[in-house]
Amino acid sequence: MSKLYVFGIGGTGSRVLKSLTMLLASGVECGVDTIVPIIIDRDMSNSDLSRTKMLIEDYISVNKVAVHTAQNKFFKTNIELLGGELCLQLKDSTQKFDDFIRKRSMTRENQALVEMLFSEYTLGMDMTVGFQGNPNVGSVVLNQFEDSELFKAFSNDFSPDDKIFIISSIFGGTGASGFPLLHRVLQTPKSETSGLHNWGLINNASIGAITVLPYFSVESGKDKDSQVNADTFMDKAKAALSYYKTEDKRLETMYYIADKQVTTYKHNKGGDGQRNNAHFVELAAALAVLDFVNPNKISENINRDANKKIKETIYKEFGILRSKTEDNAQVVSFANLADETKQTLINPLTRFLLFHKYLKNFYDKQRGQQPYAHLYFDKNFINNETIKKMIKIQERFYGWLQEMEEQTRKFSPFILEDNSKIRFLRDRINVVEPRKSNFMYKDWALLDNELNRQSIKIDKDRGIIEETFKPEERFLELFYRASAELINYKN
Template identity: 35%
Template sequence: METLKQKNTMARLYIFAIGGTGSRVLKSLTMLLASGVKPNSDKNFEIVPIIIDPHKSNEDLKRTERLLGNYQTISNDAGLDSGFFSTKITTLDRLTTSQNRLSGSFTFNLQEVGGRKFSEYIGFSQLDEPNKALADILFSGKSINKRHEEVNLLDVEMDIGFVGNPNIGSIVLNQVKDSQEFKDFASNFNEDDRVFIISSIFGGTGAAGFPTILKNIRDAMNNRNIDGKGFLQDAKIGAVTVLPYFNIEKDSDSPIQKSDFIAKTKAALYYYKDNVTGNNSINSLYYIADNYSGKPYKNDPGDNGQKNDAHFVEMASALAIIDFLETPDSDLETSEGKALKPIYKEFGIRKDSADIKFSDLEDYTERKIAMRLSQLALFRKYLTEHLSNAIEKEAWSNDSPEINKKFIDDTFYRTNLSEFLSSFADWLKEMADNKRGFSPFNLDSSIEALIEGRTVKSGWFSSKVDFPSMDNKLSKQGKGKTYSSASQKLIKLFYDTTEEILTSKFGLKN
C-alpha cells in the first residue's frame, strides 16, 4: 500500500458544498476518508471544505460540521500516517494570515440573509418605479413561507434557504465573490490545487449555487477585489450535480413538491447547457440520480431543521470526488478559463438491487471501499463491544504507551472518537434502512458475520475470528513497535490489525 511518506507533492482540494445535499455528500466523503479511502494519485491532497447554505439551523449541516470537527481532532492527535483519518482536513482560516480572520468553522458566512425577506435583501423599497416594475416581473412567482402561507417571491424569508427558487438563490449567492472567504481562497490557491463543487439540481440553493460559484471562480481575475496569484482562471474544477434521488411526503402547504423535481431539473440542465457544459467552463462533471421510489422523506422545507437519512447516492457522489482526484492533470488542462478536454461521467452499479451489497458494485468501486469501510466497521465493533474488557489486561493495551482507563476517560476517546464512530454507525444504518438501501454490514452480529456475503476461511489450521483472537493479533502486531502517543497507537495498531484480519480471514483486497 502506498503511504503518505511516498508522496512528495502537496496540493489542496477546495470543496464547495452547497445546500443540504452538499452537506450530506460531504458527510459521506468524511466517512470514506476516515476509513482510509484515498485517491490513487501521486499527490497528497489536503481537503478544505467550504459549506454554503443560508439555512444555518439545517440539521444536516450541523451534523456535518460536528463530524468534520471531530475528524480534525482525531487526525491531528493520531497523525497522518496512522491509516484511519489519514487525509488532512482543514478550515480555510488556517491557510491565511489575513488580519480579517475568518470564523474557524467550515461554513461560509452569508451576510444579511437571516431573518430577512428577499425584497429587503435587494433593497426593493429604495428602487425607483421602473426598477420596481422590473423586479416585480423577474420575481413574479409564488412560494410558501415557513408559516405555510402563500407569498410572492419578493416576500420569501431566506433563513431556511431558497425553498426551490434558484432565481432568488443566484442573486444572494453572488455575494460570495466579494467576501473575505473568497478573497482568502483566491490568494491561497496554487497551481496544483483543485476545486470541486457539490450541489443538487432540483431545488433552490444547489441549482443556483453551482453555476454562480463556477462563474465567480472563472471570472476571479476580473474581480478587482481579488489579490490572487493568477491560477484561479485556469483552475482544475470538478463538480457533481445530483439529480432527483429521493421521494418526499405529499404536503399541499409546502413549497417543496416532488412533482416539481423533474421540471426544475430540466430547466436547470437547459441553463447548464449554455452556461456550464456548453461553454466548457467545467473540467469534469459527474451526473448522478436514482429513480427508485422508496420510503418518502418528511416534507420539511427547512423550518423543522431538515434532517434527512443518509442515502447511497450521497456516498456514490462522494466517490466522484475521489475519482476526480485520481484524474491526471493532463486530462484537466484549461486555457483562458476553458476546459480543453471536458469530461462527463455517470455512476452505475453492477446489479440493479434495492438493497446494495459490496458485490453489487463494479469491481473498481468494490476494491476502493470494501476493505476500508470494513476496517472502520470492525474497529468500531471492537471498541464498543470489547475494549472495556481488554484494557489493562491484554499485552497490546499494557505496552507503552498504555491504553488504559485514564485514556478512555479522556476527551479524545470519550468525545471525539466515540462520537465520530457513533455517527459512522448511524450513517451506515440510515443507508441500510433507506430505499434504495446500502447494507454491506451486519453491525449487530458476530465478527465472522459482520460483512454480508463474506465468510471466514475455515479449515484444520484456521482459527475463528472473535474478540480474544483479535487481542492476540493486536499484541503480535504491536510488539516491538513504537508509537508517538496513545492516540496514535490506538488508531495505527487497529488499522494494521484489521487490515491483516480482513485480508487473511475474509479474503478482502486493497
C-alpha cells in the same frame, strides 16, 4: 502538499461532505494531502449542515493525532478549515427577498416587472431557511460570494497544484442556483485591487463538479405555505441541465448521479427540521470527489491542450450492477458495485466498522487481559479527548450506515446488529482470512490475537527504547494494522 477545495452547496452539499468525511475517517485513499471543505448555504441552522460541521470538527481533532502515525490510514487525510470556518457567510442577512432586492425603493415600473418575475409568496419568502426550491431566488441572493472573508481566505490560500470540486444538487434551490454562479465567479478574472490574491491561479485551476439529480422526494400538500413541490423536481432538473450545457469545456470533469427509486421525506422548510437520513447516492457522490483527484486518473479526468485550455469536459455517471434476482436492486451491497468501487470501499469501510464494533462491544472486557493494552492503555485512556472524539465519529459512522439501510433503496453491505461474529459482511466476500496458524482463534479472538501480534511488531518497528508513539497514536496505528491484516479484499 496539494489541496482540494470542496464547495458543498446547499443541504445536499453538506450531506455529501458528510459522506466524504466518513470515507476519509475510514481510510479511503485520497489523491491529495488536504481537503478544504467550504459549505455555501444561507440556512445556517439546518441540521444537515450542523451535523456535518460537528463531524468535520471532530475529524480534524483526530486527524492531528493520525498524522503522526506510520502505516495507519484512519483519519490520515487532512481536513483543513479556512480561518477555522466551514461555512461561507454571505454578508447580507436580509430576511425577505423583496427587502433584498430593495423592491420598495424601485420605480413603479421596475416593481411591476419584479412582480411579474416573482410571485407574491416568493417575494415575501423567509430566506434565512434557504431558497426553498427556488433557484431563481438563489441565483440573485447568492451572487455575493466574493465579498465574504472565507472566500478571500480561499483565494489567498490557493496554490498552483490545488484543485476545486463543487457539489450541488440540481433539483432544489441553493444547489441548483449556487453551482453555475460559483463556477462563473471562479472563472471570472478580477482586478488586483479586489483583494483576492492568487486569483489567476484560481481562474486556471482544474475544476470538477458533481450535480446530484433527484434522489429523494418530499411530501407535499400538508404545508400550505410550502414552496417545495416534489413534482417539480424533475422539470427543474431538466431545465437546469439544459442550462448546464453552457458549462461544457469550462469544467474538467462533470459527474452526474441520480436515483429513480426515491425515498420520500417529510417536508421541512429548513432550519433544525431539515435533517435527511444519509443515502447511498451521497456516498457515491463523495466517491466522485475522490475519483477527480485520483492520481491514476489524471489523464482521464483532465484534458488540456498545449495552451492549458480545456479540450473537452469529461462526463461521468455512477451505476450499480443488477442483483441476481432483480434488475433494479432494492438492496445494494458490495456485490452490486463495480470492481473499482469495491476496491475503493470494501477494505476501509469494513476495517473501520470492525474497529468500531470491537471498541464498542469488546474493548472494555479485553483491555485488562490483552498484552496490546497492557502498559499502554490504562483505564482512563478511553477518556482521552481525542479518543472520545474518535468514538463519537465511529458512532456517527455506524448511524450513517444505519441510515443508508433505511432508505427505499437500501445500501446494506454489513450485518450491523449482530456483534457476535467478526464476519459481518452480508455478501460472501471472504475478507477475514485467518493465517493457517490462526485456525484456533474464532471470531473476535482473531482480532485480539492480531492486535497482540501487531503490538509486538510496532515495538520492533519503532524500537522500544527509541521515541515511542503517544498512546492515542499507538492506538490508531495498532487498530489499523490489525484490521488491515485481517481484512484485505482483493479483486
